[in-house]
Amino acid sequence: MTLVVQSFAKRYGGLVAVDGVSLTLAPAEVTAIIGPNGAGKTTLINLMSGVILPDGGSMQLFGADVAGATPHVLAEHGLTRTYQSPQLFAEMSVLETVMVGAHLSGRAGFLSAMLRLGAIRREEDELEARARAALSRVGLPDDLLDRNTTDLAYGHQRRVEIARALATGPKVILLDEPAAGLNPKETHEIADLISDLAREGYAVGLVEHDMDMVMGISQHVVVMNFGRKIADGTVDEIQSDPAVIEAYLGTSEGEAAHACVA
Numbered sequence: 001m002t003l004v005v006q007s008f009a010k011r012y013g014g015l016v017a018v019d020g021v022s023l024t025l026a027p028a029e030v031t032a033i034i035g036p037n038g039a040g041k042t043t044l045i046n047l048m049s050g051v052i053l054p055d056g057g058s059m060q061l062f063g064a065d066v067a068g069a070t071p072h073v074l075a076e077h078g079l080t081r082t083y084q085s086p087q088l089f090a091e092m093s094v095l096e097t098v099m100v101g102a103h104l105s106g107r108a109g110f111l112s113a114m115l116r117l118g119a120i121r122r123e124e125d126e127l128e129a130r131a132r133a134a135l136s137r138v139g140l141p142d143d144l145l146d147r148n149t150t151d152l153a154y155g156h157q158r159r160v161e162i163a164r165a166l167a168t169g170p171k172v173i174l175l176d177e178p179a180a181g182l183n184p185k186e187t188h189e190i191a192d193l194i195s196d197l198a199r200e201g202y203a204v205g206l207v208e209h210d211m212d213m214v215m216g217i218s219q220h221v222v223v224m225n226f227g228r229k230i231a232d233g234t235v236d237e238i239q240s241d242p243a244v245i246e247a248y249l250g251t252s253e254g255e256a257a258h259a260c261v262a
């Protein structure tokens with residue numbers, strides 16, 4: 001297995017946000033993490049990506065013990081993520097934004113690269129080539145590369161965010177609500193892109209509220225409720241799981257979610 005999480009736990013005061021959750025991500029598969037609001041999905045993806053530290057549990061990435069490692073170290077081991085609100089800087093062009101991602105696996109720092117110091121000039125060229133390749137991979141039109149990222153349509157901004165993750169040269173990509181705020185056409189396009197990435201061999205972890213998208217592109221679904229994992233299986237298996245149906249019916253989203261899940 002590419003990524004193995006065992007018994008991850010995270011407490012906030014008396015609240016156990018993630019309570020002994022284990023899961024695996026495999027290459028060439030989309031593994032979705034779903035559950036009602038407050039179930040612990042964001043906390044779990046934050047733990048898996050090193051944004052917050054676990055209170056208990058372990059994580060192996062390609063056999064290396066990486067629980068508690070920083071996002072930078074995880075990127076060096078081949079794991080990267082996107083954020084619910086894209087981390088985009090108003091003053092940077094699309095190309096520069098993705099080069100910031102690409103530099104994570106380069107030897108020279110991005111700031112030095114931007115200063116065009118002679119000795120690292122070749123590395124800067126490499127970074128730019130990787131950033132261009134990643135942007136082309138996510139289907140961003142060439143004429144947008146010099147624009148400020150924050151001026152782009154939301155669907156394009158999401159592609160830039162995914163390109164930035166791809167530019168680190170990952171094998172595992174964690175996506176935090178990639179369809180949030182997108183219109184139906186943009187959602188379809190992002191779903192197709194994520195499916196293609198899995199087909200190309202990436203292990204994809206997907207936190208997403210859009211059930212049509214989750215059920216359409218996931219090979220494996222992990223369902224959480226109140227911090228715990230309540231189901232883990234194929235789409236067919238979790239759709240007929242009474243505990244899953246009950247978890248969704250017990251929330252204000254119940255009717256809508258039930259219509260999608262059942």
Ligand SMILES: Nc1ncnc2c1ncn2[C@@H]1O[C@H](COP(=O)(O)OP(=O)(O)OP(=O)(O)O)[C@@H](O)[C@H]1O
Nearest residue numbers: 012015016017035036037038039040041042043044
């Ligand atoms: N930094 C924090 N401090 C205190 N409590 C927190 C913190 N982060 C999350 N929580 C709590 O942990 C629980 C799980 O939250 P989390 O955001 O992980 O759920 P979620 O499944 O991602 O929800 P949503 O679908 O609404 O984004 C919630 O009760 C939340 O209020």
